[in-house]
Amino acid sequence: MASVRVDVKPEILAWVATNAQSLTDKWRQQLATWIAGEKQPTVKQLQQMSRSAKVPFGYFFLDRVPQEDLPLLKYRTVANETLTQPSRDLIDVITDMETKQEWLRDYRQKQGFSQNRFNGAAQRVAGLSQLTATQQAEEILTLLELEPGWNEGPKSFDRFKQLRQHAEAANLTVMLDGCVQGNSHRPLDEDEFRAFAMTDAYAPMIFINTQDGYRARLFSLVHELVHIWYGQSELFNFDFESTTLVRNPVTEQRVNQISEAILFDQATFERLWTASAGQKPTSRLKLVAGSLGTSPLSAGIRAVRLGLVTQATLDDLKQELRADYQQYKQRQRNQTGGPSLYQVRAAHIDHAFVVDVARSAQAGDTSYPAAFALLGVRHGAGFDKLLAAIEGTGSHSGNGFSNELFNGFK
Structure with a gap:
C-alpha cells in the first residue's frame, strides 16, 4: 500500500528548519526538498521529523506558523550576545x-x-x-x-x-x-x-x-x-x-x-574565614564553602567583595575548580545503578503540588488523564508508584499528606 503523503504548508517547514537546532544535515536536506515542493512528506516521516526536531507533531498540520509567545524568554540572561534562539x-x-x-x-x-x-x-x-x-x-x-x-x-x-x-x-x-x-x-x-x-x-x-x-x-x-x-x-x-x-x-x-x-552572612563568613587561618587561600575558600553548603566559587566572589582575598586568588580557585569538575563528570559517567525512576521524580517534583493534584482528582474536579499529565506519568500504575515514592521519602510532613489520601489511589 502506498504511503500517505501530507501537504504541509511550506512556511511551517521553513519555521521548523529555522527553529530546530537539533536537526541533522540529512534532515535539513530533506526539509529543503519538501519546502521546494519536489515531494511531500509521509506521515511516518513527519513523526520521525517531530522527534528529531523536538517539535510537536501537531505543528505540521497548522495553517500558519506557530506563535510560541513565551513571556519568560524575554527575561533571558545570556553570556554570549549571539545566543538568541532558545532551544x-x-x-x-x-x-x-x-x-x-x-x-x-x-x-x-x-x-x-x-x-x-x-x-x-x-x-x-x-x-x-x-x-x-x-x-x-x-x-x-x-x-x-x-x-x-x-x-x-x-x-x-x-x-x-x-x-x-x-x-x-x-x-x-x-x-x-x-x-x-x-x-x-x-x-x-x-x-x-x-x-x-x-x-x-x-x-x-x-x-x-x-x-x-x-x-x-x-x-x-x-x-x-x-x-x-x-x-x-x-x-x-x-x-x-x-x-x-x-x-x-x-x-x-x-x-x-x-x-x-x-x-554568606558577613559575621558568619568572617568567623569561618578566621577559623581556617593557616591554610592556603583557595583551601580556606573551599572550607568556608563546605561549612555553608555553597559552591567555592560563590564563596570566593563573596570573599573578594569583603576584601578577604584578591582577584588573583579567585582566578586560582577557578582553575582548581575546573579540574575538580572534570573529575566529577568522569565519576558520573562511570557510575552505575542509582535510584529508581519514580524516586528521582519524587525528589524533583514539588510535593505540595502533587497533593493538590491528587486531591483534585480524587474529588472529581480534575480528570485522571489530566492529573497524570500534570504529574508527568502515563497511567494509573505510574501515578501510584509516584505517590508511593513520595510517601516513602518521609519528607512531606507539613504538606498535607495522609495515609487516607494515598490509600485513595492504591
Missing part, C-alpha cells in the same frame, strides 16, 4: 511549567486561597530603596522563617532541601529536573539556563536545572527566591565567570548582592 528543550520546559502554574492558580483560587504573601513582597516594604542588601536579605529570611547564618552546619546538612522546604511552606512551588519532562533523551543544557522564576499572585513557581552542579543549585534557588520577592519573573544563566547580559543590570546586581547576603 526546543527550554521552550518545552517553560511551556510545561506554565501549564502547571495555570492549573495551580486556578485550583488555589477555587479553594479560597489568599494571594501569596511572598510574591512581590518587596513592593510593600517601606523605604526599600534605602535598605542595604543585607537588610533586604533579612526581610526575605524573616518571611521564610530563617535567621542570618541559617546555612552554617556540618557537611552532611542539606541546605538546599531545607531552603526548599521553607519556600514550600510559604506556598512557593519549587520544581527540579535535568531533562524535558523526565525524558532522559532530552537533557537540559546548563549553559543555556540554570533556573527560572515565574511570579504569580497565587502560584509563584521556581524551576531548577539539575544538570547544574549540586552546590550551584543552592545559589540558583536563592537567586530566584529574591526575584519572586521582587515580583519579577526571570530566566537565570549566571556563570560567575563572564560578563552576563541582562535586561536590567542595576536590578540584577542588587539581586546578586542580596543573594550573597542570604547565603
